Amino acid sequence: MNNGRIFNFSAGPAILPDSVLETAAAEMMNYKGTGMSVMEMSHRGKTYDAIFEDTLAKLRRVMAVPDTHAILLLQGGATMQFAMTAMNLLPIKGKADYAVTGSFSKKAYEVACSLDMGACRVACTSPGLSPDFSVQTSIPAQGELDLDPGASFFHYCMNNTIFGTAWNYIPDTGDVPLVCDMSSCILSAPLDVSKFGLIYAGAQKNMGPAGLTVVIVRKDLAGHAPKNTPNMLDYAVMIKNNSMLNTPPTYSVYLLGLVLDWIENMGGLAAMEKHNVGKAALLYNFLDQSKRFLCKADKGSRSIMNVVFSTGDEEQDKAFLKLAESKNLSTLKAHKETGGIRASIYNAMPAEGVKALAECMKEFEDNA
Ligand SMILES: Cc1ncc(COP(=O)(O)O)c(C=O)c1O
Numbered sequence: 001m002n003n004g005r006i007f008n009f010s011a012g013p014a015i016l017p018d019s020v021l022e023t024a025a026a027e028m029m030n031y032k033g034t035g036m037s038v039m040e041m042s043h044r045g046k047t048y049d050a051i052f053e054d055t056l057a058k059l060r061r062v063m064a065v066p067d068t069h070a071i072l073l074l075q076g077g078a079t080m081q082f083a084m085t086a087m088n089l090l091p092i093k094g095k096a097d098y099a100v101t102g103s104f105s106k107k108a109y110e111v112a113c114s115l116d117m118g119a120c121r122v123a124c125t126s127p128g129l130s131p132d133f134s135v136q137t138s139i140p141a142q143g144e145l146d147l148d149p150g151a152s153f154f155h156y157c158m159n160n161t162i163f164g165t166a167w168n169y170i171p172d173t174g175d176v177p178l179v180c181d182m183s184s185c186i187l188s189a190p191l192d193v194s195k196f197g198l199i200y201a202g203a204q205k206n207m208g209p210a211g212l213t214v215v216i217v218r219k220d221l222a223g224h225a226p227k228n229t230p231n232m233l234d235y236a237v238m239i240k241n242n243s244m245l246n247t248p249p250t251y252s253v254y255l256l257g258l259v260l261d262w263i264e265n266m267g268g269l270a271a272m273e274k275h276n277v278g279k280a281a282l283l284y285n286f287l288d289q290s291k292r293f294l295c296k297a298d299k300g301s302r303s304i305m306n307v308v309f310s311t312g313d314e315e316q317d318k319a320f321l322k323l324a325e326s327k328n329l330s331t332l333k334a335h336k337e338t339g340g341i342r343a344s345i346y347n348a349m350p351a352e353g354v355k356a357l358a359e360c361m362k363e364f365e366d367n368a
Helices: 018-028 046-063 076-091 103-114 234-240 250-266 268-289 316-327 351-366
Strands: 069-074 095-098 119-124 154-157 178-181 198-202 213-218 308-312 341-344
Touching: 018 351, 046 069, 046 250, 046 268, 076 103, 076 178, 076 198, 076 213, 095 103, 103 119, 103 178, 198 316, 234 250, 250 268, 250 308, 268 308, 268 351, 316 341, 316 351
Parallel strands: 095 119, 095 154, 154 178, 178 198
Antiparallel strands: 069 213, 198 213, 308 341
16 A cells, blocks of 8 residues: 555445556656647547557457457446347347346346337346345356247346355356346456357446446347447447447546556466455455354355455444444445445455455454
C-alpha cells in the first residue's frame, strides 16, 4: 500500500493495479507528447486509433481469441447484453435455454423473456440461500442440466458475483452455442474461447473502469438480428464498424490496454490464475476451520473472485466490518441479497490484502 491507498474489496467498480493508475496519472496531462489527455482526443485521430487497435490486439493475444471470433468494445454494461444477446441470437419463434444460478443470470433470463422474441426456458437453477445458512448454494453438475438440443443458445453466468459461486467447468451443450456472462471473472484464468459462441463482460471488475463492455462473438452468429433491430444493438453492424459506429468509451479502452500490459508483465492468464487461486485458498482454508465464520458457497462451486461469508449474526457481521475498516480493509459488506460479508479479490487485489483480511478474521475469532 502506498499513497494512502487502502485494500479495496469492492465488487465493482473495483480495485485496479497501482502501476496502471500510476501510468494513467503520468500520462494524464500530456499523452506521449501529444499535449493532451487521452480523454480529450478524437476517437477518429491517428493517436487514438493506435490505442484502440493496440488494445484489441492485446486482448486477442492475452485471451488467445481465435480468428473465428470478433472482439467488440461496446457500452451499456453487461445489463445491455442481457437484451442484446437475445435480440441477436434468438430468432422469433426460436428457443433459448438459461441457467439461473444467481442474481444476474436471473435478470438476463427475465430481460430475454420480456423481449417476446422466442421462448426462453430455465435449464437449471441453484438452491437458494437461507438466512441461517442451513442451505448452501451450489452450481448444478453437467448431469443436472436440462438441455434442449433445439435451443439457439445456452446462457449462463460463469461467476455469480453476489452469491460467490462459480461454474468450475464449461458446460457441454453439444452443438448449442454457449453464451456466457463473464463480468466478474474475465481475465482471471486461461480460457478456451473457441468453446463459446459469445462472451460478454462489463469492464469494471477485472478490466478497467466502468463504461466499457467487452463482447467476444463467433462471427457466424452475428448478422441474424431482425430487420428492425436498432443499429447500436446489432452485433453485425458493430463488427462492420469496428465498434466505432458512434464514440466509443475512449478512456476506458485506454485503461483496458494498460491493464492488459500489467497482466502480460505478470505472466499472462496462467500466472493470474495461480495468483487468484492462492488468494482464494487463503480465505477458504481459514473459513473451513473457523468456529466463527461460515462460507456460503458449496465446496465444489466456490468463486475465486468473490468470497461470501458471514458469522450468521447481523450484529456480529457489523462488528467484523467495523474492525476490518479500522485496518483499511474496505468495502467488505456483502450485497443485500445475501447479507454478511463479501471479499471481492479480483486480479488487482494483492496477496498482502488477502493476508491482511485473513489475519483480521483470525483476530476477530480469537477475541470472541
Ligand atoms: C456477473 C454480472 N453480470 C452483470 C452485471 C451487471 O453489470 P453492469 O452494471 O455492467 O450492467 C454484474 C455487475 O456487478 C455482474 O457482476
